[in-house]
Amino acid sequence: MSATAPPTPPSLPGEPDRPSRSRPQEWRAPLSERLEGRPVGIVGLGLIGGSLGLDLQAAGLDVRALVHREATADRARQRQLASVVSTAASVLEDCALVVLALPLDRLLDPDPALLRALPPDAVLTDVGSVKQPVLDRWQGLLSQAGRGGQLGLFVASHPMAGTALAGVEAGVVGLFQGRPWVATPDGRTDPGALALVEALAKAVGARWLTCGAADHDRAVAWISHLPVLVGAALLRAADQGSGAAGLGDLARALASSGFADTTRVGGGNPELGTLMARCNREALLACLDGYQEAIGTLQELVQHERWQDLAGAMDDAQRLRPTFLMPPGDTAPPAP
Amino acid sequence: MSATAPPTPPSLPGEPDRPSRSRPQEWRAPLSERLEGRPVGIVGLGLIGGSLGLDLQAAGLDVRALVHREATADRARQRQLASVVSTAASVLEDCALVVLALPLDRLLDPDPALLRALPPDAVLTDVGSVKQPVLDRWQGLLSQAGRGGQLGLFVASHPMAGTALAGVEAGVVGLFQGRPWVATPDGRTDPGALALVEALAKAVGARWLTCGAADHDRAVAWISHLPVLVGAALLRAADQGSGAAGLGDLARALASSGFADTTRVGGGNPELGTLMARCNREALLACLDGYQEAIGTLQELVQHERWQDLAGAMDDAQRLRPTFLMPPGDTAPPAP
Numbered sequence: 001m002s003a004t005a006p007p008t009p010p011s012l013p014g015e016p017d018r019p020s021r022s023r024p025q026e027w028r029a030p031l032s033e034r035l036e037g038r039p040v041g042i043v044g045l046g047l048i049g050g051s052l053g054l055d056l057q058a059a060g061l062d063v064r065a066l067v068h069r070e071a072t073a074d075r076a077r078q079r080q081l082a083s084v085v086s087t088a089a090s091v092l093e094d095c096a097l098v099v100l101a102l103p104l105d106r107l108l109d110p111d112p113a114l115l116r117a118l119p120p121d122a123v124l125t126d127v128g129s130v131k132q133p134v135l136d137r138w139q140g141l142l143s144q145a146g147r148g149g150q151l152g153l154f155v156a157s158h159p160m161a162g163t164a165l166a167g168v169e170a171g172v173v174g175l176f177q178g179r180p181w182v183a184t185p186d187g188r189t190d191p192g193a194l195a196l197v198e199a200l201a202k203a204v205g206a207r208w209l210t211c212g213a214a215d216h217d218r219a220v221a222w223i224s225h226l227p228v229l230v231g232a233a234l235l236r237a238a239d240q241g242s243g244a245a246g247l248g249d250l251a252r253a254l255a256s257s258g259f260a261d262t263t264r265v266g267g268g269n270p271e272l273g274t275l276m277a278r279c280n281r282e283a284l285l286a287c288l289d290g291y292q293e294a295i296g297t298l299q300e301l302v303q304h305e306r307w308q309d310l311a312g313a314m315d316d317a318q319r320l321r322p323t324f325l326m327p328p329g330d331t332a333p334p335a336p
Numbered sequence: 337m338s339a340t341a342p343p344t345p346p347s348l349p350g351e352p353d354r355p356s357r358s359r360p361q362e363w364r365a366p367l368s369e370r371l372e373g374r375p376v377g378i379v380g381l382g383l384i385g386g387s388l389g390l391d392l393q394a395a396g397l398d399v400r401a402l403v404h405r406e407a408t409a410d411r412a413r414q415r416q417l418a419s420v421v422s423t424a425a426s427v428l429e430d431c432a433l434v435v436l437a438l439p440l441d442r443l444l445d446p447d448p449a450l451l452r453a454l455p456p457d458a459v460l461t462d463v464g465s466v467k468q469p470v471l472d473r474w475q476g477l478l479s480q481a482g483r484g485g486q487l488g489l490f491v492a493s494h495p496m497a498g499t500a501l502a503g504v505e506a507g508v509v510g511l512f513q514g515r516p517w518v519a520t521p522d523g524r525t526d527p528g529a530l531a532l533v534e535a536l537a538k539a540v541g542a543r544w545l546t547c548g549a550a551d552h553d554r555a556v557a558w559i560s561h562l563p564v565l566v567g568a569a570l571l572r573a574a575d576q577g578s579g580a581a582g583l584g585d586l587a588r589a590l591a592s593s594g595f596a597d598t599t600r601v602g603g604g605n606p607e608l609g610t611l612m613a614r615c616n617r618e619a620l621l622a623c624l625d626g627y628q629e630a631i632g633t634l635q636e637l638v639q640h641e642r643w644q645d646l647a648g649a650m651d652d653a654q655r656l657r658p659t660f661l662m663p664p665g666d667t668a669p670p671a672p
Binding site for chain 1: 564570601651
């Protein structure tokens, strides 16, 4: 197997990349071979960065992590989130691949010291939940940094995995297993860089796919960003409404797994929710319009006691849910 | 310990019943002692009835189940959901306690053969998700059936537990563990009957509480019935919106655990969702109004780019969620 791969053509929007049995074997070169003994760098050890560090070390890789604060570094070392953890950007020296596991705001306005410390030949990827602004920003940054020839080494990507937690305590083993990890290459993306990030995703058991950045942002608005606001609004309404009726304590005592699940992402990391909305505002506003129409339709059926139509709408919902949870592309086995 | 308990005063609305260390020991008499060797009957072996049958048998009790169809009875016997399963109502003979684990519509319009077969001295309880109509209906039925003196033996109750499944395959061990089980006694409820249902709930590890039926119905509208419509509307909007943009396949390929959780109850049993709305229409309409106001407020913050206010709203949501999931009453240990 060779560490250099032929170009990977991005799949068409709406057509997730699916590994084919007819592909030559070198497409499958695992991460460890592609890295040729060089370490993987991770910038930020929150939920995504920390989980990645745990899984990559478990796969036998050398992981170097850069964090902002000394207290975070201490705790990350205790939790063994990376082989080496430092607050000095020089920790990224020698890394062949650097994962920018930063919140969207710090990704869009990165520390100049970080930019200077990134190895010039390293493949860079991010894990942000909005892709077009990140892709635009980093291609601009790399161009300004005099890395014009290396623009293609930035691969915008997004592992679709989360829990209700954030910060250095949040990282867990196996977070990415079976979850989508999507990259949004464009005409400038280096095929070898893209293949390396694909190998990274597969090393942690994720399901790899690619699409255009704008399509990504509009699609995740529906299935990731809208659910955050839907759940947050439920918490807000249930608190205010039950409280106004003098039933706040009773509603809380009766709340069970259904309420817990429906509000999990809505009651999750508030910075993440706000940044998603800020960086994907237009797409999210379109989703909110569509959502209000949908809830208004259901409300009308209840209002007018159209029970057969409501039963039909609930049947539709039951039929639709599995189509979102078992996508046809869900056949790629992990290739660590 | 005595099998006869002193009256249990219903807790005030909004004040979940909490066991106190100073209570006399007979309050704690477990279900097996209270039954004095007589079996427990379960009518219907769907998610709730089947799970109850499994847990009660595991606790060493004799469980007799009545189901509607022979095919269901066959499968229930294979799954060992009860000690005896039959389509003949006479299976309930001798039962000291009968749990009506029926859908709301069949609970509100029960089979006359079932009514005739209920042992006259048995305590009856239901598991419906709306309580006032059930309480009214069954007190009326028992009165018509010439059981005027036995009206108090009906205890309206509601175990707050669910999964995405329904039917004879749905029952699982441990479904009620740590979940609320609420009863809605009124002035006519027999204290001994209430204590027997409390012992039933505790035998399967549920957290017992009581409140008024009308308060129950308004409270669960917020934390149980509204989430069903919120999730169903999300499925509807995500399907239609992503499809209209030509991004239906991509949205499906990217949907992950956040979308799955937010839509779990919305994409669940459609009959249950429709019946909840039908039987609790007024309360649910008030919730839908409140919810639309809440989502509208968030939409306005995004629209007008009021990011600090949005961050505040998301902070509120994160702070509110645990107040619903860790109610102060969550301290009752299971007492099988």
